Amino acid sequence: MNYQVDEKGYYGVFGGAYIPEMLYPNIKELREKYLEFIEDPKFQEEYVMLLKDYVGRPSPLFLAERLSKKYGAKIYLKREDLNHTGAHKINNTVGQILVAERLGKKRIIAETGAGQHGVATATVCALKGLECIVYMGAVDIERQAPNVARMKMMGATVIPATSGSQTLKDATNEALRDWINHPTDTHYILGSVVGPHPYPDMVARFQSIISEETKWQLQEKTGKSTPDYVLACVGGGSNAMGMFYHFLNDEDVKLIAVEAAGKGVDSGESAATTLLGKEGVLHGSRSLVMQTEDGQVVEPYSISAGLDYPGIGPQHAHLFTSRRALYVSITDDEAMQAGMELSKLEGIIPAIETAHALAYLDKMKFKEDDVVVVCLSGRGDKDLDTYMKYFGL
Amino acid sequence: MNRINQLFEQKKQSLLSIYFTAGYPDLNSTLDIAEALEKAGADFLEIGIPYSDPLADGPVIQHSSLTAINNGMTIKVLFEQLKELRSRVTIPVLLMGYFNPLLQYGVEHFCSSCKEVGVDGMIIPDLPMYEYEDLYEEYFSLNEIRNVFLITPQTSDERIHKIDELSNGFIYLLSSSSTTGKDLNVSDQTENYFSRIKNMQLKNPTMIGFGISDHTSFAKASEYADGAIVGTAFVKLLEKDGFMEQIPEFIKGLKG
Ligand SMILES: Cc1ncc(COP(=O)(O)O)c(C=O)c1O
Numbered sequence: 001m002n003y004q005v006d007e008k009g010y011y012g013v014f015g016g017a018y019i020p021e022m023l024y025p026n027i028k029e030l031r032e033k034y035l036e037f038i039e040d041p042k043f044q045e046e047y048v049m050l051l052k053d054y055v056g057r058p059s060p061l062f063l064a065e066r067l068s069k070k071y072g073a074k075i076y077l078k079r080e081d082l083n084h085t086g087a088h089k090i091n092n093t094v095g096q097i098l099v100a101e102r103l104g105k106k107r108i109i110a111e112t113g114a115g116q117h118g119v120a121t122a123t124v125c126a127l128k129g130l131e132c133i134v135y136m137g138a139v140d141i142e143r144q145a146p147n148v149a150r151m152k153m154m155g156a157t158v159i160p161a162t163s164g165s166q167t168l169k170d171a172t173n174e175a176l177r178d179w180i181n182h183p184t185d186t187h188y189i190l191g192s193v194v195g196p197h198p199y200p201d202m203v204a205r206f207q208s209i210i211s212e213e214t215k216w217q218l219q220e221k222t223g224k225s226t227p228d229y230v231l232a233c234v235g236g237g238s239n240a241m242g243m244f245y246h247f248l249n250d251e252d253v254k255l256i257a258v259e260a261a262g263k264g265v266d267s268g269e270s271a272a273t274t275l276l277g278k279e280g281v282l283h284g285s286r287s288l289v290m291q292t293e294d295g296q297v298v299e300p301y302s303i304s305a306g307l308d309y310p311g312i313g314p315q316h317a318h319l320f321t322s323r324r325a326l327y328v329s330i331t332d333d334e335a336m337q338a339g340m341e342l343s344k345l346e347g348i349i350p351a352i353e354t355a356h357a358l359a360y361l362d363k364m365k366f367k368e369d370d371v372v373v374v375c376l377s378g379r380g381d382k383d384l385d386t387y388m389k390y391f392g393l
Numbered sequence: 394m395n396r397i398n399q400l401f402e403q404k405k406q407s408l409l410s411i412y413f414t415a416g417y418p419d420l421n422s423t424l425d426i427a428e429a430l431e432k433a434g435a436d437f438l439e440i441g442i443p444y445s446d447p448l449a450d451g452p453v454i455q456h457s458s459l460t461a462i463n464n465g466m467t468i469k470v471l472f473e474q475l476k477e478l479r480s481r482v483t484i485p486v487l488l489m490g491y492f493n494p495l496l497q498y499g500v501e502h503f504c505s506s507c508k509e510v511g512v513d514g515m516i517i518p519d520l521p522m523y524e525y526e527d528l529y530e531e532y533f534s535l536n537e538i539r540n541v542f543l544i545t546p547q548t549s550d551e552r553i554h555k556i557d558e559l560s561n562g563f564i565y566l567l568s569s570s571s572t573t574g575k576d577l578n579v580s581d582q583t584e585n586y587f588s589r590i591k592n593m594q595l596k597n598p599t600m601i602g603f604g605i606s607d608h609t610s611f612a613k614a615s616e617y618a619d620g621a622i623v624g625t626a627f628v629k630l631l632e633k634d635g636f637m638e639q640i641p642e643f644i645k646g647l648k649g
Contacts, residue, residue, distance in 0.1 A: 018519045020449045022545050024547075025548070184547070281493045
């Protein structure tokens with residue numbers, strides 16, 4: 001089975017580029033050039049150097065002993081939280097800023113939910129001296145205030161998206177509108193494996209470093225490069241895609257993607273796209289989308305801003321329908337408890353997004369020698385306010 | 394013969410097309426507005442199907458879409474309303490809508506519903522050309538629905554020729570690459586672009602839209618194309634009290 005994009009930009013029936021004509025020239029340019037750029041040895045040299053010396057890669061693969069003991073398996077944490085800026089998002093922005101440079105673009109735009117992608121974009125723009133504009137839902141600006149301040153410190157302009165639910169979906173709309181209005185000088189650094197082709201493939205390639213490293217790290221530590229289970233949380237799906245990428249063809253590795261159930265999948269306040277969504281088009285690709293019968297996109301809900309999105313990337317939609325990966329969901333409460341648990345057991349405070357993946361451990365049945373890798377997509381500093389309110393700290 | 398083709402064939406002067414959102418400002422205002430526009434002298438109409446995430450639209454049309462959705466407008470409701478279309482309106486009517494609601498309704502079903510109520514064409518800004526060609530064109534032709542494509546100043550000549558080949562109603566020239574509701578800013582560059590298209594001798598007629606808001610911009614656009622399309626400026630009028638009475642004046646003001 002082929003899990004990668006075909007020459008028309010599709011994963012099975014999902015993907016494509018459903019964009020207005022105004023975006024066509026930019027998307028076409030990107031489609032024609034991204035592989036050539038990425039495969040260029042000069043690009044690779046700079047990309048690898050930046051990942052090493054600036055981001056701090058390889059990120060450690062850590063055997064979490066107390067967590068392992070609790071769940072009765074060997075649980076490794078892939079420490080993307082230790083990357084510069086605190087999440088996996090920077091793997092992608094480092095790659096895309098090099099693409100933007102080669103395209104000769106002077107102005108960078110991005111959307112952000114939790115603010116991690118916005119921060120990672122502002123960071124690489126500061127590094128390269130490029131103008132940076134980040135769209136962020138007004139609700140998210142409120143709940144992720146430290147990240148807003150970080151973006152500003154690095155010289156980015158943060159523009160609130162005030163339409164709709166004022167979260168990630170709306171920020172993405174505003175970024176796409178900005179791109180329509182700046183057709184020649186701007187590159188849009190999309191932050192997940194969503195959007196029109198070639199974004200899902202390009203972002204997945206930049207995030208695939210996560211599983212590339214995991215493979216040799218596991219080999220070193222366990223004598224075997226493949227685990228039994230791989231877990232990651234899914235908003236748009238970039239950390240999960242990066243975590244799955246090099247295991248896709250190892251069919252005996254079970255891939256588990258954890259979505260946000262919000263207040264419960266039947267509560268009307270949820271972001272569990274594979275359960276609640278159906279085939280549709282959002283932000284330029286055909287995928288699974290949470291929507292009304294009439295095709296209006298519904299406003300999702302999750303306590304975690306990074307998972308508060310009514311779609312998933314087209315490659316995930318393909319992995320879901322082909323059953324290559326298992327899609328499950330975790331509620332706000334379960335995630336918050338799991339975040340607290342990891343803090344207490346391992347001295348690692350995870351992002352609330354990441355806590356969703358951790359919470360699923362409790363629902364699994366392991367054999368003692370099962371090897372499990374959880375993508376620790378980000379650290380919890382940005383979420384302290386939410387943790388404090390939730391636990392009355 | 395399709396009303397759109399007929400209109401362009403018999404055209405004596407520059408054509409004016411007006412866009413407005415179905416179900417805005419009131420759920421049932423759609424046909425009253427259409428009828429008033431024809432009486433006032435609009436040459437054809439584009440009725441927008443409201444969508445929750447209208448990527449190509451600025452704040453005014455976003456607001457009208459959201460209000461219309463909240464008013465209860467859906468594709469089903471719209472086709473119910475349009476059952477009366479041809480007893481009240483004779484000029485060509487296109488529907489303009491984003492792809493997702495159409496996909497949920499079913500594209501084939503959508504095209505046959507259009508034919509049933511007497512809709513003549515469609516504008517679907519986010520439906521890619523090759524998808525249209527591969528999967529949907531036959532439903533459009535079968536039901537004689539004209540699909541209208543957009544062109545921007547950045548669209549290559551090669552692509553324009555391809556669009557011309559695929560089109561059989563008219564081609565929609567965007568005055569600039571922008572979302573709806575920005576003022577037309579006619580620079581040398583814009584005029585060069587308009588002339589470039591004019592000189593390409595396309596087989597399809599052309600209409601210029603985006604940023605046309607008054608007689609000056611309408612007249613300017615008419616120098617280069619078969620006419621112009623007004624959207625945001627008209628939707629703004631609908632926000633005012635007593636807009637029905639002001640429609641004749643508005644159209645007269647545009648045509649001069
Ligand atoms: C720490 C962290 N994990 C996960 C996500 C979700 O994004 P994705 O599904 O693209 O990995 C985010 C998004 O902001 C994040 O900050």
